[in-house]
Amino acid sequence: MFKRAFLFFIAVLTPLLFVFGVTYKVGTEASFPPFEYVENGQFVGFDIDLIREIGKLKGFNVEVIDISFDSLIPSLTTGNIDIIAAGMTITEDRQKVVDFTIPYYSGDQSILVRKDSDFDITVLFGNHKIGVQTGTTGDLWVTEHLSDKNIIPKKNITRYDTFNFAVRDLVNKNIDAIVLDNPVSERFTKTDPVKIVGIIKTEESYGMAVKKGNKELLNLLNSGIQELQKNGKLDELIEKYFK
Ligand code: ARG
Numbered sequence: 185m186f187k188r189a190f191l192f193f194i195a196v197l198t199p200l201l202f203v204f205g206v207t208y209k210v211g212t213e214a215s216f217p218p219f220e221y222v223e224n225g226q227f228v229g230f231d232i233d234l235i236r237e238i239g240k241l242k243g244f245n246v247e248v249i250d251i252s253f254d255s256l257i258p259s260l261t262t263g264n265i266d267i268i269a270a271g272m273t274i275t276e277d278r279q280k281v282v283d284f285t286i287p288y289y290s291g292d293q294s295i296l297v298r299k300d301s302d303f304d305i306t307v308l309f310g311n312h313k314i315g316v317q318t319g320t321t322g323d324l325w326v327t328e329h330l331s332d333k334n335i336i337p338k339k340n341i342t343r344y345d346t347f348n349f350a351v352r353d354l355v356n357k358n359i360d361a362i363v364l365d366n367p368v369s370e371r372f373t374k375t376d377p378v379k380i381v382g383i384i385k386t387e388e389s390y391g392m393a394v395k396k397g398n399k400e401l402l403n404l405l406n407s408g409i410q411e412l413q414k415n416g417k418l419d420e421l422i423e424k425y426f427k
Contacts, residue, residue: 205243205244205245206243206244206245207244207245207246207247208239208244208245208246208247208266208267208401209247209249209264209265209266209267210235210246210247210248210249210265210266210267210268210269211249211251211256211259211260211264211265211267211268211269211270212227212231212232212248212249212250212251212256212268212269212270213250213251213252213253213256213270213317213346214227214229214248214250215317215346215347215348215349216229216270216271216347216365216368217229217368217371217372217375218230218367218368218371218425218426219231219270219271219367219368219390219425220232220269220270220271222250227248227250229425230271230289230421230422230424230425230426231269231270231271231392232246232248232269233421233424233425234269234288234409234412234418234421235267235269235392237408237412237417237421238404238405238408238409238412241408241411241412242404242407242408244404249264249265251265252318252345252346253270253317253318253319253320253345254318254319256268256270256272256393257278257281257282257393260282260393260394260395261281261282261395261396263395266394266395266401267392267393267394267401267405268282268392268393268394269392271289271365271367271368271390272284272390272391272392272393273321273365273388273389273390273391274287274388274389274390274391275321275388278393281396282393282394282395282396283393283394283395283396283397283398283402284391284392284393285391285392285393285394285402285405285406285409286391286406286409286410287389287390287391288390288391288392288409288418289367289389289390289422289426290387290388290389290390291365291366291367291388291390292365292366292383292384292385292386292387292388293321293322293325293363293364293365293366293383293384293386293388294363294364294365294366294369294380294382294383294384295307295308295361295362295363295380295381295382295383295384296351296354296361296362296363296364296369296372296373296378296379296380296381297354297360297361297378297379297381298354298355298357298360298377298378298379299373299377299378299379300377301360303360303361303381304381304382305381305382307360307361307381308326308330308335308336308361308363308382309330309335309336311336311337311340312336312340312360312361313340313341313342313358313359313360313361314326314330314336314340314341314342314359314360314361314362314363315341315342315343315344315350315353315354315359315361315362315363316341316342316343316344316350316362316363316364317343317344317345317346317347317350317364318343318344318345320364320365321365321386321388322362322363322364322365323343323363325363325384325386326341326363327341342358342359347362347364347368347372350362350364351372351376351378354378355376355377355378361381363384365388366380366383367426370426392405
């Protein structure tokens with residue numbers, strides 16, 4: 185009797201949960217391959233797979249919302265999105281306004297230049313044009329270490345909404361270098377005529393974020409990440425996207 189009731193739950197109610205279950209709005213900025221990008225009109229990538237896998241385990245659906253990186257945290261705060269999954273680095277400043285999950289990957293910043301150029305790391309110190317994505321840790325690094333210290337003039341920094349535009353401008357010689365996360369630079373070297381000439385050891389950890397105080401959702405995501413770490417699925421996704 186109990187066994188039948190149990191089987192009923194598993195067989196009938198679990199799928200129903202997905203049909204009628206809760207849908208979380210997951211905010212991202214989809215010009216950040218292999219974390220998130222658009223392929224054949226679909227949002228794909230490591231973060232997208234990761235949040236969908238957590239959804240499968242925990243019984244929620246995912247709706248991906250693509251917005252500019254610097255509006256992700258404000259959108260979370262105002263409740264327009266429920267979760268940020270955007271290769272977002274866990275930083276002290278951001279921790280003041282959102283709650284981060286446990287880290288699920290890590291990386292450094294890097295210096296990307298045109299493949300056919302003679303630039304090396306000194307591209308950051310001369311009178312060159314540097315591109316960053318607005319509000320990213322790359323933006324913060326260039327601002328704090330180069331322009332605030334008057335090593336380069338403010339006007340030499342161009343801030344982009346998407347990395348697609350930044351890489352296009354780099355290839356078209358409108359800028360000389362981009363400072364961005366190394367795992368993403370690596371990917372661009374495979375798809376565009378660009379190369380990496382330096383690593384800036386920032387040792388960043390990536391986490392997903394929820395609205396400050398949303399303990400329930402945070403615990404759900406953390407437990408999902410831990411399960412995926414244990415069952416090997418996280419490693420599988422890392423293998424799929426970063427190797
Ligand atoms: N890790 C960097 C940061 O947190 C860059 C993230 C950019 N992500 C994106 N989806 N465009 O600032």
